[in-house]
Amino acid sequence: MAKLKEYRKKRTFISTPEPKSKNVTPSSKNLPRFCIQKHAASHLHYDFRLEYKGVMLSWAIPKGPSLNPSQKHLAIQVEDHPYEYRNFEGVIPEGNYGAGTVMIWDEGHYTISEASNRKDVEKRMEKSLENGKIEIELFGTKLKGKFDLIKLKNDDKGTSWLFFKKKDQYANAEEDVTQKDYSARSQRTLAEIAQGKKKEKFKKLKIKIQK
Ligand code: MN
16 A cells, blocks of 8 residues: 555545555556546646556657657656556546546556466566566557556656657557547547446447447
8 A cells, every 4th residue: 555655645535536446466467557647737737557466557748649759758757646547537636636627538458578367467567667677568548558657766755767669560650549539448539538427328429420
């Protein structure tokens, strides 16, 4: 639980719908999860989260992800978030830490160096964190293939990293992937999430439009 102390300290759980902190021990042999939440707080940013030992390691990326390997975007490491935070999509009310709308922009599994199970990814992550270089492969709905997170030296706080696409078949210098501006979970836009539009209603509406 110690890892989530900072997360808890920043929030008042009677006034925010965000999940309470809880460490979990995922039982499945599946690869660990990742998610990216688009967060329209006082400054719009994307929160990149990687499951590790029952919590989500987290980075705030102001410019969001890019499929262009030459665009290396700043990623500020923030406090670990609870595992179930990856399911949070909704509105953090005014007056709370991070007030604003949160969209699950992308989600899926990830691996490091082609590890095929959670335990092996954990081992490699431990080393990667020590070395300040995390070479991941994402299996998301929008982000696929290899990405790097490289910790910047000469940074007083030690929280600055760079996040960027590695060259592979999914790299693309032309496409702006952030234009895919809808939830990977509910297909809603930020405005629709803010309005509290129901997921089911929206899905039905989509089907109608498609006909
Ligand atoms: Mn955020």
